[in-house]
Amino acid sequence: MNWVAPIKDEKTLEEFKAALKEVDVKYYIMFEIGVGTGMQLVEILKLKNKDLIGKTELTVEIGTRKLTTNFKFTDEFKEIVDNFVANKDPEGYLLIGYPGSDTPLSREQAYRVFKQVGRQIGLGSIGAQTMRKTFAWRYYKQTGDIYYLQELFNHASPSITYRFIGEKPNVQVVLRKMTPEENERSRYMLYLDDNGKKRLNKAIDLLTDIRDRFDSPANNDAFYGRVDCLLEELDELIDSYENQ
Secondary structure, eight states: OOOOOOOOOHHHHHHHHHHHHHHOHHHHHHHHHHHHHOOOHHHHTTOBGGGTTTOSEEEEEETTTTEEEEEEOOHHHHHHHHHHHTTOOTTSBSSBSSTTOOSBOOHHHHHHHHHHHHHHTTOOOOOTTHHHHHHHHHHHHHHOOHHHHHHHTTOSSHHHHHHHHTOOOOHHHHHHHOOHHHHHHHHHHHHGGGHHHHHHHHHHHHHHHHHHHTTOTTOOHHHHHHHHHHHHHHHHHHHHHHTO
C-alpha cells in the first residue's frame, strides 16, 4: 500500500495544483490553504467567504494547543481568491459542494478529487493528509525546526514528526527528546480519568459499528467514501505505531 506522503518536488507540486484547477478552482484554493497553513481538511471546509474576502493573508489556530500559523497570499492567489468570492454571501461557506448549494464540500468528495488528480499525474501517495504533510515538510526544510512541528501537531516525540513528514530523523534530536520523562507523562495522561481506555473504547466502538453495517443495503456511496477515508488514515497510523 502507498502511504500518504508530502509532495516534496516543486515541479510535481505545481503540476498537482494545475491539475486541481482543471477540475475546479475551489480544489486549488483548498489545497493552497492547506499547504499554506497546515490546517486539517475538515477545518478548511468550515471556512466562510468572509474569512477570505478582501484578505491578503489567512491567520488560523492549529491543533489542540491552538498554535497560530499565518499564510500570506501571493498576488496570483489573491487575484484567484478575489474572483472566487466576488459577490458571494460573506456568511456562506467558501467551498460548497455544487453551484447553488449552501452546504460545504464534503470531505469524501475532496478526497476523491485528490486521489483522482494524483493518479492522473502519477502520484499514488495522495490523501487527505497530503496538504498538512506538505506544509510540515516545507516548514522543516526552511527552518529545520522539528520541535515547532512536533508541538503544532501534538506528537509525542520528534521521531513521530519526522515520520509524518517523510524525513530521516536527526538522531541527536530524537535522542534528546525521547526521554523517560516524556514516556512517564504519556502514561500519566493516559491513566488520568481513565482517558486512554476511553479513547480506545471509542475507536473500537466506531470501527465495530462500521464493520457491522458494512454490508447493509441501506448504505450509499457516501458511506463507503467516508470508510475509505478513515481506513486510509488508519492504515498509516497503524504502520507508524508498528514501526516506532
